[in-house]
Amino acid sequence: MRILAACSLGGAGHFNPQVAFLRAARGRGDEVLTVGPPALREMVESAGFAFRAGGEPSEAQVAAIRERLPVAPLAEATLLGNRELFGRLAAEAMLAGMEEAWGDWAPDLVLRDPAEYASAVLAARTPTPIAQVAISLAEAEAGSIAAAAPALEEHHPGLTAQLRAQPYLTRFPASFDPSPFANTVRFHHAPTAPVPLPDWWPGSEAPLIYMTFGTVLGYMSNRRRELPDGLANERTGAVDRGPPL
Numbered sequence: 001m002r003i004l005a006a007c008s009l010g011g012a013g014h015f016n017p018q019v020a021f022l023r024a025a026r027g028r029g030d031e032v033l034t035v036g037p038p039a040l041r042e043m044v045e046s047a048g049f050a051f052r053a054g055g056e057p058s059e060a061q062v063a064a065i066r067e068r069l070p071v072a073p074l075a076e077a078t079l080l081g082n083r084e085l086f087g088r089l090a091a092e093a094m095l096a097g098m099e100e101a102w103g104d105w106a107p108d109l110v111l112r113d114p115a116e117y118a119s120a121v122l123a124a125r126t127p128t129p130i131a132q133v134a135i136s137l138a139e140a141e142a143g144s145i146a147a148a149a150p151a152l153e154e155h156h157p158g159l160t161a162q163l164r165a166q167p168y169l170t171r172f173p174a175s176f177d178p179s180p181f182a183n184t185v186r187f188h189h190a191p192t193a194p195v196p197l198p199d200w201w202p203g204s205e206a207p208l209i210y211m212t213f214g215t216v217l218g219y220m221s222n223r224r225r226e227l228p229d230g231l232a233n234e235r236t237g238a239v240d241r242g243p244p245l
Contacts, residue, residue, distance in 0.1 A: 004107035006119035007036035014113040054097030057089040086115040087148030094118035134170035138179035
């Protein structure tokens with residue numbers, strides 16, 4: 001079987017959730033090809049998968065949205081990210097490259113990042129089976145579809161309903177992540193023995209706090225200090241910041 005993995009903008013947060021599924025597929029003898037923005041090439045190939053680059057919006061288009069997101073009201077930010085960036089700009093930029101890869105490679109199954117809509121448009125025009133691989137909680141994914149709906153319907157009438165009906169693959173347990181998707185499939189793999197963490201700060205017994213800026217926040221010039229500063233405020237106003245961010 002040939003499996004096409006479709007990824008949109010966002011880097012590791014959009015590709016890594018697919019890796020467990022792609023490795024499982026390859027382990028049973030399936031061929032795998034990932035199609036995504038050019039910046040994903042190194043990440044995908046270092047994970048051991050073939051990669052084919054599609055299109056992406058210009059930096060000017062993305063930057064305008066990226067810098068507006070942290071200062072916009074929540075409702076506006078939701079539409080900017082889900083409808084304008086992913087639903088319209090990223091989908092339009094990716095569509096031609098995705099269609100070319102689709103025609104050349106003829107996938108038997110498509111696994112898509114929920115923010116990647118070009119593959120969903122092509123699947124709606126063909127009998128190719130397609131499923132979405134969760135990158136967040138199911139309620140958030142369903143909300144993203146609702147926010148992007150007007151742009152999605154411009155790409156293909158009825159696409160919104162088809163997205164909601166697609167199989168939804170997730171690694172989150174039902175107790176933590178109740179799903180509004182009717183066809184939700186939860187993926188489990190055999191647990192592995194825990195590996196000790198590296199001794200990043202030799203001799204330090206301080207608790208380790210894992211934090212992430214996600215796929216967008218780290219690029220926002222006016223938000224890069226918020227999380228460290230917030231951690232400082234949660235304590236006594238003084239915090240060992242460790243190495244520079």
